[in-house]
Amino acid sequence: MLSLVALPPEPKSPPLVQTLRWAFRPLQFMDACRRELGESFSVRFLGFERPMVLISDPEAIKALYREPSHGLPPGRNIILEPILGSKSLLIQEGAEHLSRRRLMLPPFHGERMRSYEEAMTEIVGTEIDSWPLHSEFPIHARMQAVTLEVILRLVFGVSSGPRLDRLRETLATVLTETATPGRQVLGLALQRFGGPGPFAHFDKQLREVDDLLFAEIAEHRERPDLAEREDMLSMLMLAEFEDGSRMEDQELRDQLMTLLLAGHETTATALAWTFDLLLRHPAALGRLRDSLDAGDEDYLRATISESLRLRPVIPLAGRRLSKELVADGIALPAGTDVTPAIWLTHTRPDVYPEPYAFKPERFLEDGPDTYSWIPFGGSVRRCIGATFAEFEMRVVLREVLTRCELHKANPLPETTGRRNITLSPKHGTPVVVTSREPAREPVAV
Numbered sequence: 001m002l003s004l005v006a007l008p009p010e011p012k013s014p015p016l017v018q019t020l021r022w023a024f025r026p027l028q029f030m031d032a033c034r035r036e037l038g039e040s041f042s043v044r045f046l047g048f049e050r051p052m053v054l055i056s057d058p059e060a061i062k063a064l065y066r067e068p069s070h071g072l073p074p075g076r077n078i079i080l081e082p083i084l085g086s087k088s089l090l091i092q093e094g095a096e097h098l099s100r101r102r103l104m105l106p107p108f109h110g111e112r113m114r115s116y117e118e119a120m121t122e123i124v125g126t127e128i129d130s131w132p133l134h135s136e137f138p139i140h141a142r143m144q145a146v147t148l149e150v151i152l153r154l155v156f157g158v159s160s161g162p163r164l165d166r167l168r169e170t171l172a173t174v175l176t177e178t179a180t181p182g183r184q185v186l187g188l189a190l191q192r193f194g195g196p197g198p199f200a201h202f203d204k205q206l207r208e209v210d211d212l213l214f215a216e217i218a219e220h221r222e223r224p225d226l227a228e229r230e231d232m233l234s235m236l237m238l239a240e241f242e243d244g245s246r247m248e249d250q251e252l253r254d255q256l257m258t259l260l261l262a263g264h265e266t267t268a269t270a271l272a273w274t275f276d277l278l279l280r281h282p283a284a285l286g287r288l289r290d291s292l293d294a295g296d297e298d299y300l301r302a303t304i305s306e307s308l309r310l311r312p313v314i315p316l317a318g319r320r321l322s323k324e325l326v327a328d329g330i331a332l333p334a335g336t337d338v339t340p341a342i343w344l345t346h347t348r349p350d351v352y353p354e355p356y357a358f359k360p361e362r363f364l365e366d367g368p369d370t371y372s373w374i375p376f377g378g379s380v381r382r383c384i385g386a387t388f389a390e391f392e393m394r395v396v397l398r399e400v401l402t403r404c405e406l407h408k409a410n411p412l413p414e415t416t417g418r419r420n421i422t423l424s425p426k427h428g429t430p431v432v433v434t435s436r437e438p439a440r441e442p443v444a445v
């Protein structure tokens, strides 16, 4: 039925070309489609049976996200299930998804954030102390180290020892090796013809990660102080579904992998982009530093909102329609795969005057709007870690900017590349630190 319905127009090139343009030059591809085809358009990705309709009108996005019965388009499962596992919150749908989401929400509540602050500050402090002075290094890689450590300590509850070292090493290999668009496109193409899929070459490393995670879960189960522990794994182990049951080991493993994959690279990339933008906008950087010195975090919050607007890390957060949706005057039938094109939404001149300019001030008076600022997606599937990520970004930016004199090492602005599921700075945002203050002593209360 679906094939008889007129979807929004699509580029003339074959799916392979569309996929390659999407993989290697995503922003240029979306921009060209918007120019040539209009606000809503369809694209065909290699390996997917149906086209994906991209929308950017906030009203259409509202209509899409407000309907909780829509499902997920197949992309998430095809790409992510082999690594995350079938119980992952990112993959589950309907009642199964909602019951897990309810169970997993408490550790992400705003009021819990203060309890994570000390560990985050310590992690970024140790990282800053290791940075060389007067020589160039890519700050993206350093942010990956910080966000990985944050997840291992605060989510997994692994604090030190050989298991942490091994986990760190093996995860870094898997995440780096699967990162490039070339590998991902090849994996998807091979999978389409019965091949093993994008993560198959890392089977051995993934099994090793699993063994380490199961060992951690087993050790947690033996702990007499589980109820007092602050890490998310301890909380998830004790949390109960509505019928009184708890997550089994396999599911705990799937959710840990999910939180790691969804929360590590994304936050690191958002931080790298924020440094890149700040270092190229000295007035904004100066104002931010002054406000931090005065103990005011409003401009910091606005800077993070503006950075996530101009450099959204995840490009798409789509749904498969469970019922008709009218977008841009076109009735899209149930079964259509539809996604907001996050960057196109964030660069609409009718919503954001001077859309390509970096202006944190635009978020100082009013915070971001729910359906035209969507770096974390929306509604029942909105990023569960959004508050955690923004809090972590505030801690990291505050510590780095108050302790370090930081300069850009490349005169040219960063271009957008891809790493895993993110749109990331292609050159890793090289920086130079010219001076560094010692870490402050914790304030006794």
Ligand code: HEM
Residues within 6 Å of the ligand: 089, 090, 091, 101, 155, 258, 259, 260, 262, 263, 264, 266, 267, 270, 313, 314, 316, 317, 318, 375, 376, 377, 378, 379, 380, 381, 382, 383, 384, 385, 386, 388, 389
């Ligand atoms: C700047 C950092 C981050 C960005 C830009 C980001 C973005 C997103 C987006 C776009 C989605 C899809 C939402 C949708 O389909 O409507 C998502 C889902 C998710 N994110 Fe994040 N994320 C970030 C950080 C984190 C962190 C730190 C965690 C956890 C530690 C996390 C865990 C998740 C999970 C579990 C989901 C699935 C939610 C569900 O399906 O119910 N994310 N994220």
